[in-house]
Amino acid sequence: MAHIQLKNITKKFGNHTALKGLDLEIADGEFFVLLGETGAGKTTTLRLIAGLETPTEGQIFIDGVDVGTWGAAERDVALVLQQYSLYPRYTVRQNLEFPLKSKIRRIEPKEIEERVARAAKTLRIEHLLERKTDRLSGGEMQRVSIGRAIVRQPRVFLMDEPLSALDAKLREALRTELKNLQMNLGETFLFVTHDQIEAMSMGDKIGVLNNGYLVQTGTPNEIYNNPLNTFVARSVGSPPMNLLDGKLSGGRAIVAPMRFELPYAGATKAGAPGEDRPLIFGIRPEDIYLEPGAPVEAQVHDVENHGVEKILTLRVGDETVRATVPARTEVALEESVRFAWNPEKVVLFDQTSGVSLRHAG
Amino acid sequence: MAAVRTSGEVALNRVAIVAVLLITLIFLAPIYWITATAFKPRNLATTIPPTVVFTPEISPFVKLFTKRSQLREAPSPEEYEAAPWWERLIFDGGEKVVRSGRGEVQLSGYPDRFMNSLIVAITSTVLAVGMGTFTAYGFSRFKVKGEGDLLFFILSTRMLPPVVVAIPMFLMYRAVGLNDTHWGLIILYTAFNLSFSVWLMKGFMDEIPKEYEEAALVDGYTRMQAFFKVVLPEAATGIAATAVFCFITAWNEYAFALIMTNRRAQTAPPFIPSQVGSGLPDWTVIAAGTFLFLLPVAIFTFLLRNHLLRGMSFGAIRK
Numbered sequence: 219m220a221h222i223q224l225k226n227i228t229k230k231f232g233n234h235t236a237l238k239g240l241d242l243e244i245a246d247g248e249f250f251v252l253l254g255e256t257g258a259g260k261t262t263t264l265r266l267i268a269g270l271e272t273p274t275e276g277q278i279f280i281d282g283v284d285v286g287t288w289g290a291a292e293r294d295v296a297l298v299l300q301q302y303s304l305y306p307r308y309t310v311r312q313n314l315e316f317p318l319k320s321k322i323r324r325i326e327p328k329e330i331e332e333r334v335a336r337a338a339k340t341l342r343i344e345h346l347l348e349r350k351t352d353r354l355s356g357g358e359m360q361r362v363s364i365g366r367a368i369v370r371q372p373r374v375f376l377m378d379e380p381l382s383a384l385d386a387k388l389r390e391a392l393r394t395e396l397k398n399l400q401m402n403l404g405e406t407f408l409f410v411t412h413d414q415i416e417a418m419s420m421g422d423k424i425g426v427l428n429n430g431y432l433v434q435t436g437t438p439n440e441i442y443n444n445p446l447n448t449f450v451a452r453s454v455g456s457p458p459m460n461l462l463d464g465k466l467s468g469g470r471a472i473v474a475p476m477r478f479e480l481p482y483a484g485a486t487k488a489g490a491p492g493e494d495r496p497l498i499f500g501i502r503p504e505d506i507y508l509e510p511g512a513p514v515e516a517q518v519h520d521v522e523n524h525g526v527e528k529i530l531t532l533r534v535g536d537e538t539v540r541a542t543v544p545a546r547t548e549v550a551l552e553e554s555v556r557f558a559w560n561p562e563k564v565v566l567f568d569q570t571s572g573v574s575l576r577h578a579g
Numbered sequence: 580m581a582a583v584r585t586s587g588e589v590a591l592n593r594v595a596i597v598a599v600l601l602i603t604l605i606f607l608a609p610i611y612w613i614t615a616t617a618f619k620p621r622n623l624a625t626t627i628p629p630t631v632v633f634t635p636e637i638s639p640f641v642k643l644f645t646k647r648s649q650l651r652e653a654p655s656p657e658e659y660e661a662a663p664w665w666e667r668l669i670f671d672g673g674e675k676v677v678r679s680g681r682g683e684v685q686l687s688g689y690p691d692r693f694m695n696s697l698i699v700a701i702t703s704t705v706l707a708v709g710m711g712t713f714t715a716y717g718f719s720r721f722k723v724k725g726e727g728d729l730l731f732f733i734l735s736t737r738m739l740p741p742v743v744v745a746i747p748m749f750l751m752y753r754a755v756g757l758n759d760t761h762w763g764l765i766i767l768y769t770a771f772n773l774s775f776s777v778w779l780m781k782g783f784m785d786e787i788p789k790e791y792e793e794a795a796l797v798d799g800y801t802r803m804q805a806f807f808k809v810v811l812p813e814a815a816t817g818i819a820a821t822a823v824f825c826f827i828t829a830w831n832e833y834a835f836a837l838i839m840t841n842r843r844a845q846t847a848p849p850f851i852p853s854q855v856g857s858g859l860p861d862w863t864v865i866a867a868g869t870f871l872f873l874l875p876v877a878i879f880t881f882l883l884r885n886h887l888l889r890g891m892s893f894g895a896i897r898k
Binding site for chain 2: 268269270289290291293294295296297299301302303305306307316317320321322323366370
């Protein structure tokens, strides 16, 4: 178990700057998820902590100790990759033993056997121990990879998109398993992914990376309900938050391109922040509801049936809004419907900077 | 899954099989010829039309390994009685060549030359492949300043036919006393093979995912340990292929061996044809020498055939 802190980390590869002034703190025993697109700097962050890269600027602390000059072996972290972390020539058992047989650890053969057995039991791969790794399925391979990390009892688990190469069903199953595992072990996990569902469902905390900048860190709830800017708003949630240009006037939101007005709860309070400046209204699809007498009229452009719910794409003028409605809602394509939003849930962003007014003020 | 094949594909397949058989036949014909000649009695070696059916003999090998001078008359019955079994094989062939000038049969130069060939080829192969593997790993994994230029420079050493530098090399070798020494040839052959080995191994190294070593580094191994434990086993196929090529080059080299050596360190390639000149050429002896000379390469390639044939099955998780 360990506490990790990155202070003002910048990493350049030649002319390309992968990370810019990154500050990050991961508490002991926390499941921290770094969320970002390809090239956002997630993997670089992981490799810096693992000691496979050295930062151009800044410091890395593990349990309060600056590990800048330490090699990968000394940092005692475990790394699980999307692929290629198992040796094809070895059996599962040999792969699990490999990290324990390192000379710096000097572990008795008897204990190695015990630890491998324990890890295999935890991950339910006992029946695979004598198999060669190139004869495993994708899910089994990833379990073994995780096993290789568990046997070590490292200070931190670093995971680089370990579930991305798996098919959807398996991914979902392993997601739950991994989260349970982390809670049982009580260890510090840093998990890197581009999949917002993984981030939302597993993370105690999420850090959203964009283009080498850490945009926002917070609990999944904070990130979801109170995104710092439009980038974060778009990054999490499926479908993502609706972002509508407009302005506030007299306690009402006037959505310009669609020419409709809706009430805004925050504006009635003193001062009405954000009046008469260009804004972006952010509203989650599930906070939009259909009602016969609702203020805005729209046409149903598209219906996606997800079983428990339907995702509607509504057309108002030349703009579209997405709404998540209960599955029992019966609508036909091109049907006229009326909708409203939950005025409490609207998030205001400044139109020029994209930053949420709640965070700016 | 049963592949559905059109009649056109079947026909093409048959043509391919016939072509492969034909090519194999063309390649095997000289080897058959050498092997057959090596076991023929001398009088059948040069008949026209060629003799295909004959009783194999090992007298060519006896002549290959022994040294004798020609006598003018056939052996007397006493001499025949006194001779060992392998000498009688030669008498039985109706030949008069029996005794050396000193009155006894001596070991010929062939075993020594063969041994020299083995020493030089094996040592230079180990050196070239070993250094090549390390160099390729460095180029493949680390940022080397001027990498492209350096690699080109390494390759450029092969852009001249080696014989072009034979005379200067000979003079230099004479000056430093490397003439007619094993090390002289080993250094030469290693230098020739090194550029080839570096380039070939670089390709193989690039194929090995660096994640393997990184996983080992994070797991508590040093770069060296990771190299030997993880990279080297993965590179085995490449090393085997490179070693076969280097070995064949060193084993078959003729020109430098002819110029740089004459006795002590002479290898088999310049020795075998030198036997043609002494007396009437005995083609069976030449063939016997060539036949034995082919064996090491054949055995070496056979031992490594699995590595040579195995495709790159890199990656525990397939792309």
